[in-house]
Amino acid sequence: MRVHALLAALWAASARAHFFRFDSISNASAYYFYYVYCNIWEGECQPNQDDASQQVPSRALWPRFPQDYVRVLADWYCSVGQCCDSGDCRIANNVTGLARELRQKLHGQHLAQAVVLKAVQGFIENPESDKPLTLSFHGWSGTGKNFVARMVADSLYRDGVKSECVRLFIAPFHFPHLRLLDVYKGQLREAIRDMVLRCPQTLFIFDEAEKLHPGLIDAIKPYMNHYDNVDGVSYRRAIFLFLSNIGGAAINEVALDFWHSGQNREDIGMEDLEHRLRAEASDAPGGFAQSELLSGHLVDFFVPFLPLEYRHVKLCARDAYAARGLEPTEATLDEVAKTMLYVPKEEKLFSAQGCKSIPHRINFFMP
Numbered sequence: 001m002r003v004h005a006l007l008a009a010l011w012a013a014s015a016r017a018h019f020f021r022f023d024s025i026s027n028a029s030a031y032y033f034y035y036v037y038c039n040i041w042e043g044e045c046q047p048n049q050d051d052a053s054q055q056v057p058s059r060a061l062w063p064r065f066p067q068d069y070v071r072v073l074a075d076w077y078c079s080v081g082q083c084c085d086s087g088d089c090r091i092a093n094n095v096t097g098l099a100r101e102l103r104q105k106l107h108g109q110h111l112a113q114a115v116v117l118k119a120v121q122g123f124i125e126n127p128e129s130d131k132p133l134t135l136s137f138h139g140w141s142g143t144g145k146n147f148v149a150r151m152v153a154d155s156l157y158r159d160g161v162k163s164e165c166v167r168l169f170i171a172p173f174h175f176p177h178l179r180l181l182d183v184y185k186g187q188l189r190e191a192i193r194d195m196v197l198r199c200p201q202t203l204f205i206f207d208e209a210e211k212l213h214p215g216l217i218d219a220i221k222p223y224m225n226h227y228d229n230v231d232g233v234s235y236r237r238a239i240f241l242f243l244s245n246i247g248g249a250a251i252n253e254v255a256l257d258f259w260h261s262g263q264n265r266e267d268i269g270m271e272d273l274e275h276r277l278r279a280e281a282s283d284a285p286g287g288f289a290q291s292e293l294l295s296g297h298l299v300d301f302f303v304p305f306l307p308l309e310y311r312h313v314k315l316c317a318r319d320a321y322a323a324r325g326l327e328p329t330e331a332t333l334d335e336v337a338k339t340m341l342y343v344p345k346e347e348k349l350f351s352a353q354g355c356k357s358i359p360h361r362i363n364f365f366m367p
Contacts, residue, residue, distance in 0.1 A: 189220065206242045
C-alpha cells in the first residue's frame with residue numbers, strides 16, 4: 001500500500017507541477033526504483049557512482065515539488081531506508097534505556113550499575129574525549145559481567161551484539177594457539193582498524209580476558225591510548241570492555257567482611273575495591289599482569305561485580321520466569337533458589353554460580 005500511495009502521489013504531483021523539469025523527475029524516479037530493486041526486491045546490483053540511478057536526487061529538486069508529496073515520499077523512504085536523526089542509524093546511544101535495564105534487571109550490583117552508567121554516559125556525551133573508553137569487569141562467573149556487556153551493546157546499537165559496530169572476542173576460542181601469536185596480533189589489529197573505519201563508534205568486548213596473551217594486549221595498546229590517530233585513523237570513539245574472573249576472591253572477601261560486621265552490602269564503595277582489583281590484576285598470572293594495559297594506566301575503571309546472595313538468586317529466577325510469560329509464586333522462587341550451591345561452607349551466603357544456570361534450572365519446576 002505504501003508503494004501504491006507513493007506512485008499515486010508522484011503521478012498527481014507531476015500532473016500538477018507542469019513546470020517541473022522532466023530530467024529531474026527521471027533522475028528521482030531512477031534513484032528510487034534502483035533503491036527498491038536493490039534493497040527490497042534484492043536484485044543484483046553493481047555499484048557505479050557515475051550512474052545517476054545511484055545518486056540521491058539533488059536538494060534543488062525538492063523546493064519545486066509539492067510539500068504534501070515530499071512528506072509522503074520522505075515517510076516512505078525512511079520506513080525502508082536508513083533515515084534517522086543521529087546520522088548513523090546503526091548507533092542508538094540510548095543511555096536512558098541502559099539506565100532502565102541496569103536498574104530493573106541487574107540484581108545485587110549497585111557498584112557496577114553506577115560505574116558503568118556514568119562511564120558510558122560521560123563518554124557518549126563528550127565527543128571530544130581524548131582516548132577510547134576502557135572498562136575492566138571483575139568478579140565470579142554468573143555475577144553479571146556478560147549480562148552488562150550485552151546491555152551496553154543493546155542500548156548503544158540498534159542491532160545490539162549483532163551490530164557490525166560490535167565485536168566480541170573470547171580469548172580461548174579466538175586465540176587458542178600460542179604458536180600463532182603473531183598471526184593473531186595481525187588479525188586483531190586489522191579487525192579493530194577495519195571496524196573503526198566502518199563505524200564511527202565501535203564496541204570491542206574481550207571475554208575471559210585473563211587468558212589473553214600479554215602480546216595480544218600490547219598489540220592493541222596503541223588503540224586504547226591518548227593518541228589522535230594510529231596509522232591515520234582515530235580510535236577515540238571506541239569502547240573496550242575486558243571481562244575476567246580476576247579479583248573475584250578479593251571482592252568476595254570484602255563483601256563477607258561487610259556482612260560479618262553487620263554493615264549493609266550497599267555500603268560497599270568503589271574505594272573499598274578498586275585499588276584491590278588493580279593490585280590483583282597486576283599480580284595475577286596471564287596477559288593482564290604482563291602487558292602494558294595496567295602499567296600504561298589505560299583502564300579507566302575497574303568495575304567490581306559482587307557475589308550474589310539468596311535474595312538475588314530469587315530475583316534472577318523471577319526474571320527467568322517472566323521472560324517466558326509466567327508469574328511464579330514465592331514458594332516456587334524459593335524452591336529454585338534452594339537448588340543452588342552457596343559458599344563459604346559455614347555461612348552459605350553467596351551463590352557459587354551466581355545466576356548463571358537459573359534459566360535452565362527453572363525447567364525442573366515448570367508444570
